[in-house]
Amino acid sequence: MTSFSSITKALSRPKLSIINRIVIVDALAIIITILFQVYKGTLSGMDPVAITLTYSIFAYLVAFVLLARNVEHTYTSSSYRLIPASDTKLYSASLLSALVAMVYMGLAQVGLALITSALDFPEIAGAARQMFSDIYQSSDKTSFGLNIFVIITGSILLLIALALFCWATISLIHLIGNALTNFLPDSRQKFFRFVLYVVVIVVFLYVFTYVVGMVNGILHNFKGVLDYSSNAYLQIYFGSIYLFAFALVESMGNVYLLKNWVETEN
Incomplete structure (x- = not known):
């Protein structure tokens, strides 16, 4: 019988590939939108992070749908069902690999947000400190x-x-x-x-x-x-x-x- 970790690793590869493609498209959309606002002269300090967070919502929705489709393919595909493992192990590994892909997606979004926040870090850091202080004072x-x-x-x-x-x-x-x-x-x-x-x-x-x-x-x-x-x-x-x-x-x-x-x- 194939080990659970080996199955999870095998099922994670196509899911991570899906996330990589989404992140590339997401990054290109962010860059194009920022450059377009620079061209129009309307880009302010907080705009790059706001653009990144907005696109991340759509990226997560697309990732969730595509991962759900991949999970379904796992259960009905002979190439996966012929793996020498129980259906319980295959099912669990498929869900775990999907969660791993979503965590990877989250880390990628955090990375994009950090990169875009660097364009005007002092203003963003100041706004974050003020928000944190306001929350603390009312808590x-x-x-x-x-x-x-x-x-x-x-x-x-x-x-x-x-x-x-x-x-x-x-x-x-x-x-x-x-x-x-x-x-x-x-x-x-x-x-x-x-x-x-x-x-x-x-x-x-x-x-x-x-x-x-x-x-x-x-x-x-x-x-x-x-x-x-x-x-x-x-x-x-x-x-x-x-x-x-x-x-x-x-x-x-x-x-x-x-x-x-x-x-x-x-």
């Missing part, structure tokens, strides 16, 4: 450091849990449709596949809305951010736990479908 000073730590780590966990939940949900929609249409005649597969996808998507959108509403209910007390004691911020971890739990249940369903119902497409 619970006795637990300020702990609150910052909990917010940062909790937010990272929540983002990871949300990504895993979305990928697991997308996979479950696809695998259920794939498994059910295998029982249908070829002449009617496209029509019934469309109907099944609509039904399954509606069901999981309902589940997703329910989960998001539940998480929002847990986090609604965060309007004051640093005005609360550090214990209040521990609630963000509960939001992450709910998403991790739903992702785990969906992943168990995905692995079951992979083992028993889903056939490769090529």
Whole structure:
């Protein structure tokens, strides 16, 4: 049997290649936009960082979609399914490699932001210090450091849990449709596949809305951010736990479908 680390490494290569292409396009878009504003004479000190952060939002969305597509390809491709490893190991390695790619994407975005901030570092540093000072003055000073730590780590966990939940949900929609249409005649597969996808998507959108509403209910007390004691911020971890739990249940369903119902497409 192939080791888990070897599978993860093999599955990470195409995902990192996807991220590299996105980062190159992102960097070119930032450079072109900055040069265009320089040409027009409208570039101010904070504009390069603002441009970078704006493009990073679109870059993350594109990366998430393309990684989700790559994960789906892993589950239905004979070149991957023939790897001497269990479906559970293949499924877990695929999700982990996607997370690794997203972390790599985040580091690349931080690097681009640091490069563009260097164009007017004194103004940006001054604005950051002022913002930090304002937050500190209006916060619970006795637990300020702990609150910052909990917010940062909790937010990272929540983002990871949300990504895993979305990928697991997308996979479950696809695998259920794939498994059910295998029982249908070829002449009617496209029509019934469309109907099944609509039904399954509606069901999981309902589940997703329910989960998001539940998480929002847990986090609604965060309007004051640093005005609360550090214990209040521990609630963000509960939001992450709910998403991790739903992702785990969906992943168990995905692995079951992979083992028993889903056939490769090529």
